[in-house]
Amino acid sequence: MFPKNAWYVACTPDEIGDKPLGRMICGRPIVFYRGEGGKVAALEDFCPHRGAALSLGAVVDGKLMCGYHGLVMGCDGKAVSMPMQRVGGFPCIHSYPVAELHGFIWVWPGDAGLADESAIPDLFWSDHPEWAFGGGLYHIQSDYRLMIDNLMDLTHEAYVHVGSIGQDEIDESPVRTQMEGDQVVTRREMQGIVAPPFWQAAMRAHGLDDQAPVDRWQVSRFTAPGHVLIEVGVALAGKGGINADPRDKVSAIVVDFMTPETESSHWYFWGMARHFQANDPALTDTIRTGQGQIFSQDLAVLEAQQRNQRLFPNRRLLALNIDAGGVRARRLLDDLVRGEGEAVGTAAN
Incomplete structure (x- = not known):
């Protein structure tokens, strides 16, 4: 698996x-x-x-x-x-x-x-003076692929994470999925919106008007076997979005490493590398606490999914266009597992 x-x-x-x-x-x-x-x-x-x-x-x-x-x-x-x-x-x-x-x-x-x-991913922000990182670890009783599905389709934010990073515009904005080399990439952009509470707090910390219209982006990048790095942020509307000047935006990389424990449990290393107010350790602690609470909501959903899959092993999961990122990620994983099995078989012969 x-x-x-x-x-x-x-x-x-x-x-x-x-x-x-x-x-x-x-x-x-x-x-x-x-x-x-x-x-x-x-x-x-x-x-x-x-x-x-x-x-x-x-x-x-x-x-x-x-x-x-x-x-x-x-x-x-x-x-x-x-x-x-x-x-x-x-x-x-x-x-x-x-x-x-x-x-x-x-x-x-x-x-x-x-x-x-x-082959270890280059986490350029890990020792970069303009970036700050804070994170944690969850031990989750679910197949690690369910977390990958979750991170490659952020539509759920509008329902699971109401009051923090969720907002209606996520559900109303189309998502694009494509391959970039060996990565599966999903993109969603929202323009001229009011930032949700989490990003409003980030804007205030960066000296921006938290009620000003913003352009928001989410770019999830999956690299096998279990790395999902998500480029996220908001910029003052009309300032260039993800390419805006650092003075006009707050941006970060949501860091997600899923390490399988068993076929129905995994270690989830999470965090956020941010590119604003990097020298503020108190802000790092605040964001870590808030992000931990957000991810705890995902934990409850995923563990319930795993229980249902155990109770209904023959039920086939349905896939919509919003699931394209997770579906492609699973295909990559299936190909890798299959290739390892074939290599073992060849060596045995």
């Missing part, structure tokens, strides 16, 4: 402190920790001695010690030592390619020989 030969966001750096972190990704239990020199390592979360979860252990001198009987593991998955025991002949456990980049920890759960860090 999900590609494995791909980079997924596993966690954020602050989730790995002095202790290891256990996390199920693509159906595989993985433990993350900082080894020698503070470099992140990722191993199978399975002690080769008695099968205990290594994530319940401790990091000692850059190595991972099992909390059950003290077996010490190296970052390469080899057993190193154990009090009063010989462990040199223990079988290796699996180690995973891992990278710390752009403010996230990334893991490659598939064929390690295919892992290429250059």
Whole structure:
């Protein structure tokens, strides 16, 4: 159901402190920790001695010690030592390619020989002085593809997010879907409208009249396997929309990384990278809180969808023109999964 030969966001750096972190990704239990020199390592979360979860252990001198009987593991998955025991002949456990980049920890759960860090998306805003980022994590009991559907069709904002980012003009404006290279892109533009509450607050923070007519845009970009970056914002009407001078607009990138846990649950790393008032940490906290509340509304919808799909497994989901982005994204994912299966079959022959 999900590609494995791909980079997924596993966690954020602050989730790995002095202790290891256990996390199920693509159906595989993985433990993350900082080894020698503070470099992140990722191993199978399975002690080769008695099968205990290594994530319940401790990091000692850059190595991972099992909390059950003290077996010490190296970052390469080899057993190193154990009090009063010989462990040199223990079988290796699996180690995973891992990278710390752009403010996230990334893991490659598939064929390690295919892992290429250059394939990790370029999050240019992550260390840009004119941009600020704040975000969080939700553990959602739904198929990660349902979240992708949600983000590639923002029509639901007019109904789910009333009072924050939703407004009638979303439902009244056509959406365009197209392929741009290997990305699925959906676009919606609204001209000469009054900004919804979330964007009115952003306008005030930027010194703009929050009652002035604006042009609003939403551009969702899906990159397989689970990255959706959404260009959003409002500009004073007639000033150029998305291309307006920074003085006349408030713009941001809604950051969404969906990492499958199982076939019916996923890790959702969310946030907003904004291109206005970047040096205001209080504003970052305010936006993070507001955005977290908005996404919690999506969480309730998605988990209810998942329950219904479990109760009615033979019901076919219907697709309208507004669903084109999600449909194309699913086709890309199906092609990747199919291709990985065919590659395994070829290798076996």
